[in-house]
Amino acid sequence: SQKIEQNSEALNIQEGKTATLTCNYTNYSPAYLQWYRQDPGRGPVFLLLIRENEKEKRKERLKVTFDTTLKQSLFHITASQPADSATYLCALEYTGGFKTIFGAGTRLFVKA
Amino acid sequence: NAGVTQTPKFRVLKTGQSMTLLCAQDMNHEYMYWYRQDPGMGLRLIHYSVGEGTTAKGEVPDGYNVSRLKKQNFLLGLESAAPSQTSVYFCASILSVGSEAFFGQGTRLTVV
Numbered sequence: 001s002q003k004i005e006q007n008s009e010a011l012n013i014q015e016g017k018t019a020t021l022t023c024n025y026t027n028y029s030p031a032y033l034q035w036y037r038q039d040p041g042r043g044p045v046f047l048l049l050i051r052e053n054e055k056e057k058r059k060e061r062l063k064v065t066f067d068t069t070l071k072q073s074l075f076h077i078t079a080s081q082p083a084d085s086a087t088y089l090c091a092l093e094y095t096g097g098f099k100t101i102f103g104a105g106t107r108l109f110v111k112a
Numbered sequence: 113n114a115g116v117t118q119t120p121k122f123r124v125l126k127t128g129q130s131m132t133l134l135c136a137q138d139m140n141h142e143y144m145y146w147y148r149q150d151p152g153m154g155l156r157l158i159h160y161s162v163g164e165g166t167t168a169k170g171e172v173p174d175g176y177n178v179s180r181l182k183k184q185n186f187l188l189g190l191e192s193a194a195p196s197q198t199s200v201y202f203c204a205s206i207l208s209v210g211s212e213a214f215f216g217q218g219t220r221l222t223v224v
Binding site for chain 1: 116143145147152153154155156157160162168170202204206209210211212213214215216217218
């Protein structure tokens with residue numbers, strides 16, 4: 001079965017630095033890869049989607065890359081702020097499927 | 113425009129009791145999902161629906177039933193609650209495959 005691996009250890013960075021989070025998956029590549037943000041006690045909120053034929057996607061301070069050879073996606077937050085502190089979830093969706101598979105998420109702490 | 117609304121937000125059940133969680137969306141989305149989220153496990157799919165009157169099993173369906181009698185509502189039932197079903201439950205909906213998922217605020221269920 002498909003597995004998604006996100007770093008279970010929290011990532012601590014200083015304000016203003018770039019945060020980089022990793023999402024690795026096994027087996028075959030998804031048609032779509034998404035990133036979500038989740039704050040404590042809240043539901044996940046969609047951030048970015050990247051398709052299998054795309055290498056990179058940007059939205060304001062956010063950048064996502066997708067390497068189907070490495071079976072990996074990287075999620076970058078540039079000029080990080082304490083308000084970016086949250087858990088970030090990677091999610092995969094496959095062609096012909098109706099199900100989105102989520103990773104366990106990586107907790108990010110941005111210190112002022 | 114409320115998005116996705118879950119009721120109730122919190123519930124404590126005794127082992128063996130039954131209950132129904134309600135998910136309502138006002139975005140005319142075809143696809144709806146029920147997930148459970150446990151520490152370190154990420155979001156795991158319980159059941160999903162690709163349209164009114166249809167349901168399908170996800171990754172962890174045992175002990176749960178669902179119904180989608182109306183397009184806007186997706187109900188999750190626990191027939192005989194067990195302590196292992198203590199979790200946070202999230203409902204989500206999407207417009208089409210590959211589009212962003214919209215989540216409810218979650219239901220925190222404790223089975224004692």
